[in-house]
Structure formats: structure tokens, C-alpha cells
Amino acid sequence: MPIPSALAPAAPFSDAERDAVYKAIFTRRDVRDQFLPDPVAEDVLHRILTAAHHAPSVGLSQPWNFIVIRDQAARDQVWHAFNRANEEAAQMFEGDRQTSYRSLKLEGIRKAPVNICVTCDRSRGGKVVLGRTHNQSMDLYSTVCAIQNLWLAARAEGIGMGWVSVFRDADLRDLLKIPDRIEIVGYLCLGHVDELYQTPELEVKGWSKRLPVDEMIFDGTWQGDP
Ligand SMILES: Cc1cc2c(cc1C)N(C[C@H](O)[C@H](O)[C@H](O)COP(=O)(O)O)c1[nH]c(=O)[nH]c(=O)c1N2
Numbered sequence: 441m442p443i444p445s446a447l448a449p450a451a452p453f454s455d456a457e458r459d460a461v462y463k464a465i466f467t468r469r470d471v472r473d474q475f476l477p478d479p480v481a482e483d484v485l486h487r488i489l490t491a492a493h494h495a496p497s498v499g500l501s502q503p504w505n506f507i508v509i510r511d512q513a514a515r516d517q518v519w520h521a522f523n524r525a526n527e528e529a530a531q532m533f534e535g536d537r538q539t540s541y542r543s544l545k546l547e548g549i550r551k552a553p554v555n556i557c558v559t560c561d562r563s564r565g566g567k568v569v570l571g572r573t574h575n576q577s578m579d580l581y582s583t584v585c586a587i588q589n590l591w592l593a594a595r596a597e598g599i600g601m602g603w604v605s606v607f608r609d610a611d612l613r614d615l616l617k618i619p620d621r622i623e624i625v626g627y628l629c630l631g632h633v634d635e636l637y638q639t640p641e642l643e644v645k646g647w648s649k650r651l652p653v654d655e656m657i658f659d660g661t662w663q664g665d666p
Pocket residue numbers: 468469470471472545546547602603604605606639640641642
């Protein structure tokens with residue numbers, strides 16, 4: 441039985457409020473190259489991290505931590521780890537696809553003044569966590585929810601964000617001194633932007649394209665089924 445005084449009215453948003461939410465969702469972009477050098481103010485960063493921290497989490501376990509990296513030398517080292525992994529990644533594509541891959545910029549580690557490594561503490565909340573009893577990955581999914589909140593809040597603040605995942609886990613772990621029991625979930629680059637692509641950059645550059653939403657609404661057959 442809910443405690444009546446704990447509830448607040450939940451009317452639909454006004455048109456302007458609703459439009460603002462959709463604007464953040466539809467104009468959010470993965471940013472690699474548009475970062476401005478202007479520093480990100482502490483209070484702005486704190487608001488963005490607070491938005492991330494208000495994400496849903498399994499059993500309200502809040503398994504995330506945010507490692508904020510501003511130091512140029514540290515970002516340089518992370519970039520070298522990216523660069524090594526990116527060369528390995530490039531080799532995995534063949535022919536024209538490899539040429540196309542190599543032409544893409546896939547990170548803003550040195551250009552973005554703030555980098556954030558988002559981690560998941562797999563022991564947060566104890567051995568048995570409500571909602572995680574039959575799927576241990578739920579803590580990781582919760583951390584991804586936090587990253588999406590962060591991304592949308594950043595958009596609303598005029599801060600661009602790029603997610604970089606082209607790393608060997610061990611390299612990042614070593615550089616950032618992250619113990620084995622902590623999972624690295626996302627490495628994010630953040631900075632002010634005054635321009636963003638209107639559609640995903642990978643679409644603009646011909647790498648991939650957004651599929652129609654109606655194709656995603658399950659119609660009873662799985663792609664590839666006979
Ligand atoms: C888990 C995960 C990991 C990555 C990404 C995203 C996510 C969700 N993306 C960004 C990705 O390419 C981008 O979101 C899509 O291309 C769609 O573009 P918009 O985000 O809509 O601009 C990404 N981009 C990039 O340039 N380098 C990368 O290593 C990654 N890694």
C-alpha cells in the first residue's frame with residue numbers, strides 16, 4: 441500500500457516541456473570532433489552527473505561510479521590505448537570496408553576537455569540484490585541507463601558527448617587503476633559544442649543508417665527465420 445503523502449501529481453507535461461524532452465532525445469548525438477576547448481564548469485558537470493545518478497537501477501543498487509579525467513597527460517595515455525586498439529579493429533574489416541573504417545574519427549579523447557569513465561561495482565548492494573537474482577547482468581544494464589541519462593542531460597546543457605569503446609579493457613584498467621572486481625562500462629568524452637550532426641555521423645559518412653522504427657516492432661517472425 442503506497443504512503444499517500446509520498447505521491448505527487450503526475451500530469452502529462454505541457455507541450456513545451458514534452459517538446460524539450462523529445463528535443464533532447466532526437467538531437468542528442470555521439471560527438472567525436474565538434475568539441476570546443478572551453479572548460480566545462482564544475483556546477484554544470486555536477487548537474488549532468490546528478491542526472492546520471494537519478495537513473496533507474498536494479499534493486500536501487502546504484503552500482504555506478506564516475507571517474508572524471510581532465511588531466512591532459514592522462515587523456516593522452518588513454519588516447520594511445522585507443523589508437524592501439526583501433527589499429528587492431530581496423531584489421532578486422534576487409535577491403536573497402538577497412539578503408540572506410542580508417543577514414544572515420546571514432547573518439548574525442550584529447551579534444552574533449554573532460555573524459556569520464558563510468559564503472560559498475562558488481563558487489564554494490566551485497567550478494568543478493570532485488571531484481572538481480574536470476575540475471576546478474578542487470579547491474580550493468582542499470583549503469584548503461586545512467587550513461588543515457590548523462591548523455592541527454594549533457595545535450596540539454598549544450599555539452600556534447602561521445603562514447604568510446606575501442607579499447608582493450610586491460611589497458612584502461614591499468615591506466616585508471618581500476619580493480620578487477622569493478623567493471624568498465626563506458627568511456628565518455630565531454631565538452632561544449634556549438635554544432636552537431638543532424639543525423640548520426642555514421643549515417644552521414646555512409647557507414648550505416650537508422651532503420652525504420654516499424655521494422656523494429658516485432659511482427660511474429662525473426663529476421664533469418666526460414
Ligand atoms: C555502447 C556504445 C559504444 C559506442 C558507441 C555507442 C554506444 C551506445 N558509439 C556511438 C555510436 O556510434 C552512435 O551512438 C551511433 O552511431 C548513433 O549515432 P548518434 O549517437 O545518434 O549520434 C561509438 N562511437 C564512436 O565513435 N566510437 C566508439 O567506440 C563508440 N562506441
